[in-house]
Amino acid sequence: MKKFVSLACVFTMAVSVLAGCGSAKTETKAETTGETVAESTAAAGGKLIMATEAGFAPYEYTEDGQTVIGVDVDIANEIAKAMGKELEIQNMTFDGALLAVQEGAVDFAAAGISVIPERQENMDFSIEYATSKQVIVVKKGADVITSPEDIKEGTAVGVQMGTTADFYCGDLGCDVKQYNKYAEAALELMNGKIACIVMDSLPAEQLVAANEELEILDAELFTDKYAIAVKKGNTELLDQINEVLQTLVDEGKVDEYTINHTTK
Template sequence: MKKIFALLLTLAMVLSLAACGGDSTETTEETTEDTQTEETTDSTGTADFTTVEEGKLIMSTNAAFPPYEMTDDSGAVVGIDADIAAAIAEKLGLELQIDDMDFDSALLAVQQGKSDIVMAGVSITDDRLLVMDFTDSYATGVQVVIVKEGSDVTMDNLGEKMIGTQRGTTGYIYASDTPENGGYGEDHVVAYDNGITAVQALMNGQVDCVIIDNGPAQEFVAANAGLTILETPWVEEQYSIGVNKGNTALLDAVNGALNELIADGTVQSIIDSYITAE
């Protein structure tokens, strides 16, 4: 009888231990699942990216490209790009700081880690892709040719004329390329620090025409009597936001905010406020 009682007692202890072991396994699995959820949440949060200066989104630009960027009477940079950048910064919980400089320097500022983004009517080229990463496009740019009224300049004889462009822009890059690649050669192209200076050179007879984006072109023609724009567009391209090469976290954050602003109509509303449909 004692043997039977001892056997039953042993069996009860084994079953008890087995039950405790099952509870321990479930607790471990639940703890593991909770930990994995927390890690996933942390890894996908917007706090992963860093900026040049904590709490700020620094944008480099060339504020001589109206209506995308220009200065108001107080000297502040305003325009399509400035407003879009401000909306992006707000979505990211950052304060926008805009640094105005010449176009080449604006591109270099991002590459050298002096600014977080560059917006200046920037289009994507193969050379720029080597040193910068880009967001999705937010606007379409049409390059046109400004001439004096009564000029004999046409799309067919541009290669015989002197062309003014803004230094570092795709207008300069494409126009100064060799004829074999669709350009007119460096001998036929003069690069200026900004579009305003290029248009002044046209007014002074130093060049025969100016190749520039249609938005600024319309502004320059409206402000300077005696200028007109050739009817046929010269080239069409897409504008994007540039960030330093390999800065994937910032690129994803900016691109995500940009696409939200495109989807809810904010970007188009900003563009429409500066460019009235003809």
């Protein structure tokens, strides 16, 4: 009987608290009516949280092992500035970043994300702001993979988990080896554990520059385009992101950011 009474009290208190929360939200909405986007969003929280995987130079990477920089970070800073918020970056695996967006644990993900039907089912995407070729990284002198035609069913290919290369090579029936970071795949390639790595051209150039045993084949598999991902149905945030992105693209800022981070 005591347990029943206690539960009844807890239920009553919970209803009261929820009613209070509902009133607070209504009041906040009423107070922000008529304000600018920056004023409204700043009052709503103050932080804009971005998920990324900082092993994808020049789009996101670290020079000191902690601070994340790159093209996507430059773009994200402009978005946060336009919204009157402080940017917070959460560095995680690529798959983890996509999952965080789907679950609403972060505001958006920017990590050289390609727009493909499988992802569009679970999240919404901004306008595309960058284009990249998918290339093949091999070990110098190995002669195992010499052209795109050599990537076929049974070929041991290294990819970053959850990327378009992962899907592409899987569809070809390759023996796909998934890695969280390209540095791990590079080590496996140099040790002969895989025949090649399929990845985006700009990060591939950075990877090869850091590993003299590797080279990029003079051919491409397909062209990739990047966009920013938000939780499904979050049209308000998506519209704000698109507005800033379009301005950056029109003014040539995205190209400028890319040049800055590829000439370091």
